[in-house]
Amino acid sequence: MLQFAHPAYLWGLFAIALPILVHLFNQRRPRPLSFGAIEFVLRSQRQKARRLRLRQILLLALRCLLIAAVALALARPSLKPHGVQAAQAKGPQATALVVDASLSMRYRLGSRTLFEKARAEALAALDRLGPDEPATVGLCAGPAGLSGASMGAPSFDRLAARRTLQTAQPTFLSSDLTGCLAAAAKALGESPVPGKRIIAFTDLAAHSIRLDAPPPLVPPPANAPPGAQGIRPNVVLVDAARGSELPNAAIVATAVRPSASLGPRGYEVVATVANWGARPLAGLQVSLKLGANVVAKGFVDVEGRGTAKKTLGAVLPAGVVAGRIELSREEAQGLDEDDGQDFVVQVPRDVKALIVDGSPSSLRSRDEAFFAEAALGPARTGGRIHAQTLDADAAANASLDGYDVILLLNVAAPPKSFAEKLRQAVQHRGAGLFIALGDHVDPDAWNDAFGDLLPRPLHLIKTAAEPGSPGAEEHAARFGVIEWSHPLFRVFGPAEREGLESARTWRYALLKPEGQAHTLASYDDGAPALIEKRSGAGRVLLYTSSASRTWTDWPIRVSFLPVLQQAVSWLADALEQRQPPPGAVGSERTLVAPAGSRVAKVLGPSGESSFRREPTHADDAIVPLQAPGLYRALVAPPGVQPREEPTLSFVATLDPRESDLRRVDESELKAQLGGAGSAQVAASAAAAQGTTGTPLWSGLLLLGALALLGEGALTRR
């Protein structure tokens, strides 16, 4: 329905009579003139007559249009939206403008995002407020409801409100519109103006609205009599999408795991793709990127309102690798921010191991190195560990350069020269040494040959039971105390521990109580089973029984395999580290600095990220996760140049609920907000205020200006 703010100006329409009069004046009876050169007048008039008549009519029309447009524009006409009257309260109203700044408002619709549209609507709504209507502005984002400080009391400081809106930016957070409306209602309670109105500019996404929550209530004034009830504000939800469907596809989860089939350092990245639209998506492109390079690409079909997994594989470089998996961007519309997820994985480096076989055998299963070779074979380690086996004599003459770990399996006491080579490799080059015993080991000769390279000197060989003898199973030793938190045993979950604990050992070496060593596992009689010691730059790990079946049945048990693999990796300082799990945008992440150092700087997705410290743990950092992407920490002991700590790198991911832009049911929403009497859903800010409707005057002025230009152009000819 058409309405006018200043209907008196409509009298100006009578001015249309002016151009008509001018036109008629020009058409008046012309004065006669006898003219000698009439032939030339006739020729000119013939050429122009038709064009002139058309031009005169056009001129008349343009002049009438110009006057009509100006008169109508001055009267400030507008189209009054239907259905507004019901929700409109009489008189001035204190108004709270709530703009949804959640991630889903970054959705592109045409050339602008929903947030930009909402902000423009909010600014227009602010301009339309009457001079006696105070206003307050709030941005709705984050689990706490309103973003930043809570909403202030409505005021007449339009400049401040305008500035707040103009500088507002959408966040990556989820939103709780129900909470925001409640907060806005509370803020309205601080205004003495009796009318209360909340205008919220949002995408009406169902996930941001709690339909089971109580409706927003404006608390009674402070001076109200006891027992006074709150009042329901007039709530208008302005749909930034104007009723459009907002289909969206997103990557909602990413998993990274090693893949033996892809060879050494082969990893597969599994992306879970969700399609929140009703239409199925076919051939959606998924790319795996490392830095700017796309290393793998694939396509996935996703049912409407369904999810699908897509696995992409790649061989990653050793070290900390940050990557991203993303969907191809839709040009026309969509939410770009959830089309990809970052991941970070620490890829262990390759390890070269030398197995010194002290008791080779032509029968493979009787060979001392049989089980170690099986455990470290490429099929079981994904090619990450390259193991080479030499017998003791060959090894004594071989160079140990290039080996990260040397495994001595049931080796008789070596010559001094070999022991010295070992010592050099461990203590100066940082190689790892794994020692397993056996029948060829003479404790005294060993102590003599290795000296302080052993974690503790060997004392004597103890036989708990003879294998195969009656009661041997019962008398055999078992693992007693195991340090489960050690990297060697970290792979064992509570369910798998039994497999290790049930291993039986018939014979093992007892150690002298000398030296500083760390016992990782011991037998049920308290004798050390696995003991380690740092020696110079390297480590030595001593297993007091055999790596073959001669002294124990552990090698034939499944628990032997992961422990030996972990032991080799650990000795080579190439243990596979698990990265911290992803954090959710909007939450906080505590970065615990390694002992003796302090988190000095945190680098977020867009540069240096702010963080705070707890007074009790001053070396750690608590990082608020504001944006999705990779976060890296630089740590250092006090006074030292900080360096990146790979184990603290992690990614922050978006709340997948924000990717679901399905709209809330309008009738249910109105019911939640207190019924159609006090709530409405409108398509524009003008409709929200319900007073001025859709303004037409700017269009009319434009029309007038065009008419003026046209008139000028025609008259000049």
Place this chain on the structure above:
Amino acid sequence: MTLDPALLARLGPLQVRARKVMEGVLTGLHKSPHHGQSVEFSEHKEYAPGDEIRHIDWRAFAKLDKYYVKRFEMETNLRALLLVDASGSMAYGRGAMTKLQYAAVCAGALAYLLSRQGDQVALCLAGEGGTWMGVRDFLPFASSPTHVQELLRMLDAGQGRGPTLLPEAIDFAAEKAGRRALVIVLSDLFDVTERSIPALKMLRSRRHDVLLLQTHDPEELEFPFDDPTRFLSMEDERQIEAQPRQIRESYLSEMRRFLEGTRRELARADVEVEQIRTDAPPDRVLLKLLARREAA
């Protein structure tokens, strides 16, 4: 001293006005280095050393790529025929004088000048209503003062009316002029039939010396009208309503094309054309004309 047309118009009968103009012209001629000598071009002779270089006909050289010298013979009884267009369009003029009045002044002054030199002058008034087709009045060749007075009276009595019958009048003049004569045509050349220019060419082709004084009112040249006007033809029943401001540009363009076309066309036929405005002092116009002819 120049004779402003407005001043001239107040001088009374044509006899006075024409004489005044003649005196103005004579005064000017005395100042001119070219003294009046009634000579007439006779023939061309191929240039030979010893001939006057100033008599070389450059126009002939341009056409024939040979030097020719003009030879003159003293003309003691030059015959000049004044042909004045007295059609309706010549009656136009809202200033000091109509085109016809202006043409009459010029013709009168020329008649004075010519008879003063002893030349014979005839007058032909082109228009309807006479005995001959296209000739309203005709005064044969003579050179006596009374003849000039008669000629002036006839000019003074002439009124612009009726259609342009100039082609017929030119045919008549060609016939009456007999042997070679100077024919001075005073007309606006507004001729719907567009036969006037061919007629003038024909006249020239009969070896008459033809001079066209194409006379126009300033309003016809500038079209300064603003108000809506019904333009009425002065020669027939045609009329048209127009917004002068809207057609001015087109009108002026048409007029320009007409004037340039006429000048170009007649120049090709060796007819001398002088386009004159009725607000220009007639003595100046004639003086300039005579000076140019003498120089040629």
